[in-house]
Amino acid sequence: MSKRASLTHDSPALELELPLLAPQERSQRRRSGSGTIPLCIMHDTGKPSPTNTKPTSPTIPPTQQAARPQSPAAAADPADDEDETDVIGDLMGHYGKWQLLMTVLLSLFQVPNTFHISSSVYQAANKDxxxxxxxxxxxxxxxxxxxxxxxxxxxxxxxxxxxxRLSNETTSQWxxxxxxxxxxxxxxxxxxETHDNVGNTWTSEWDLVCDKEHLKQVAEMFFLLGVATGGIISGYLSDKFGRKTMLFISAVLQTIFGLWLYICSSFELYLTLRALLGLVSVSVTYSGLILAIEYVDGKWRTIAGMYNLFPLPISYMIISGLAYLTQDYQRLQLCIGLPGIFLCFLWFVVPESPRWLLVKGRIDEVRRIIEAAAKFNGRQLPADYQLTPPTQESSSQDFTYLFRSSYLRRISICFLCIWFTMNLVYYGIILNMSSFGGNVYLNSALAGLVEIPAIALAMYIITKVGKKWLFCATLICAGVACCCAAITEGRADLLWLKITFLMMGKFTISAGNTIMPVYTAELYPTPIRNVGVGACNVAAGLALILTPYLSLLNKIEDHLLMTLLTAWSIFGGVVVLFLPETAVRSKASNSTPGQGSAPHPNASAAKQV
Incomplete structure (x- = not known):
């Protein structure tokens, strides 16, 4: 493959080819030498990265917030890692001991987030x-x-x-x-009931039974409403005030709200604090993830973003153990609120994103971070290296851009349906563990355990092959597993088989949840990737708000909940079939520019921040 000319940050302009049309139309335009869109060295948004794309929430969902590569080709071919590197990575190392330490520390912020989003499984458990x-x-x-x-x-x-007139002593026949x-x-x-291995819950604390039973779902919904709202605004705040600043402000507020819930005795105040907790928790997730993937470079952006997910299943297992040991919603709230105190001290260890600082023109701070990282990684810095803030341009893309061409209309409609489906099924399983029968603590621990190999397997496979058919298979298999669980519903002698099917469904839907954000980012063009993923966040937020009410379906008919999850999973798998496959660029096509078309003169790789 011929060596591509790399551009420095003081280059006046750069043209990148972007998939604003269908893949077939793009290939025709490339052959004709047209269809390029001028961009500055930075993204058209003026923001520091391909990594500033808004990921989704929660609890929340974090499982939807992987690093976003610049294009399908860049993500598919490891030979093109050079496409995604920049001068900061060249100086301090694309990935080394410093980046490993920082990204591992940042992944710890996912632990209290997962605690808070899954705590309602135990705190709102039903009691006799x-x-x-x-x-x-x-x-x-x-x-x-x-x-x-x-x-x-x-x-x-x-x-x-x-x-x-009745008493225990005087009445014998009742x-x-x-x-x-x-x-x-x-x-x-x-x-x-006091001997049910559930203990004191919202139900027994505030008598949420009979005509007030629906308030348990309202309490869960308030938290997820905060998550959905925070998922929309947290990206803007992180870009404006900085990743580290927003991360630690949100972490401090998360700790305060979490511990306040421990001493709260008013149900109305409890609802308000739950909503605020969801709002800041998704900001912790967003800022921490973006900070982690802006510490690394090249192919490591995707990898760092995805292994940021590993604390989630471990946290599911930990909180199930804590809930079993405490069996009291207040003591459990204290246990999941305290870790945030220790994470706040990472302020003195974790630096701001050097790429965000460079965009803001804070060169001296960038130099200090680069020098510290290079020293930790054992790299020698050039004596006369220069850092130039990139030129920023305004962006006017809005929601309507998602429907400007047949290609964009197709992928936008598909992804809106898929993100809604994925969140509904994934959290529909997680947050309704207490409704499935059996031991809720064991079921939740198993659900976390099966997610570890699911994430690892998905991470490995998507670096080797295209994502379309694998993504489709995860949703279809999750639907089949939920269908089998629905068939066994109501039969006590087959409870073990039902739980087995549920764990199989959790495994496959977790793998799909790992693939979804990367696949979404690869198919959206760079200029409107923020808009596209932001729209998907809205669909995901709507699913999150509906999730707490799924447990009420079993009161109507025993099979209704699992039947609904089955239908949505299969629907999502079918919708994936309408998406294009991600491109896997062959090395031969890159190394032989003379076969059928000459390379575009401006198709050189940009060293982007």
């Missing part, structure tokens, strides 16, 4: 309850009390009965007094 017994009947068996009080639904009891009028009145207070 019944109308409160009179003080003198506390020793009466619960089943007898339910029959005696006529409380078949545990929400109403017989009215007009003088319960003081006969119903004859002065009742047969009417039922709503219970005012309830008692809860």
């Amino acid at each position: 309850f019944w109308c409160q017994r009179p003080p003198q009947l506390q020793q009466m068996p619960v089943d007898v009390w339910r029959n005696l009080s006529g409380s078949t639904d545990n929400c109403h009891r017989r009215d007009g009965i003088d319960w003081s 006969e119903l007094p004859q002065d009742g009028n047969g009417k039922l009145v709503a219970c005012e207070n309830w008692e809860y």
Whole structure:
């Protein structure tokens, strides 16, 4: 392959070919030597990277926020890593001991995020309850009390009965007094099962039963509403104020809100704090991920962004153990809020993104970071190296650009459906573990365990082959697994088989969740990648808001929840078939420019920040 001319940051302009049209149309325009779009050395947005693309949330979702390569070809061919390098990476090393240490430290911020988004599985767990017994009947068996009080639904009891005439000592046959009028009145207070391995939850703390049962879903929804809102605005704030600044401001607020929830006794205030916690948690995820992938260069951007996901499954397993040991929503909240205190001290260790600083013209700070990183990596710096802030240009792309051509309309509609589907199914499984039967602690730990090989396998495969058919297979297989779990629903003797199918579904949907952000970034053109992924965030946020209410489907019909997840998974897999495959550029085509067309004179690789 002929050596491409690399451009320095003081170059006046650069033209990059961008896939604004369908792949077939682009190839024709390349052969004719037209169809290039002038860009400055930086992105048209003036922001520091291909890595400044808005990733999605939560809890939240973090599993959707992998590094974004510049083009399908750049991501597919390791020989083209040079396309993605810049002067900062050339000076301090594209990936070394310094980058490894920093990115590992930043991945730790995913731990409290995962704790908070999955805590509702245990804190909002259902409990067995019944109308409160009179003080003198506390020793009466619960089943007898339910029959005696006529409380078949545990929400109403017989009215007009003088319960003081009964006592544990004087009544032996628990006969119903004859002065009742047969009417039922709503219970005012309830008692809860204490030996259910669930402990004190939102249900028992605020009597979220009967006509107030829906408030549990509201509490979960408030957190996810904050995540959805934060996913839209966190990218702008991170670009404006800096990755490190936003990361640690959000981490401090996350810690404050998390510990405040521990001492909160008002349910209304609890809802507000949950929403604020979701808002800052997604900002922690976004800023930490972008900071991590802006520390590295070349192909390491994608890899660093994806191994940032590994703390998620480990955190799922840890919180299941903490919930089992505490069995109290307040003590669990204290345990998941405390780690944020220690992470805040990383302010003195983690530097700002040198690429963001260079865009802002803060050259002295960039030099200090480069010199420290190069020394840690054992690299010698040139004595006279120069750093020039890149020229910034304004960008006017908006949501309408996603529908300007048939190619963009197709991938935009497809990705809106896919991101909604992926979030609905992924979090529909995670956040409803307590509804599937069996031991909720064991089920959640297993769900985290199977995600580790899923992420690792997906990371390996997508660097070797195209993503379309693999992505489609993960969704279809998840749908098949959910369908099999639905078939076994309601059969206690097949509970082990149902859980097995659920874990298979969790494995495949986790692999798909790893592929999705990378695939999305590769198909969107560089100038509108922020807009495209931002629109996908909206669809993902809508799915997150709906997720807490999925558990109510089982109250309508036992098979309804798993049937719905099955339908959406298969729908998502079918939609993937309408997407183009990512290009895998052959080395032969790069090394033989004379076969059919000459290389475009401006097709040289840009050393971008």
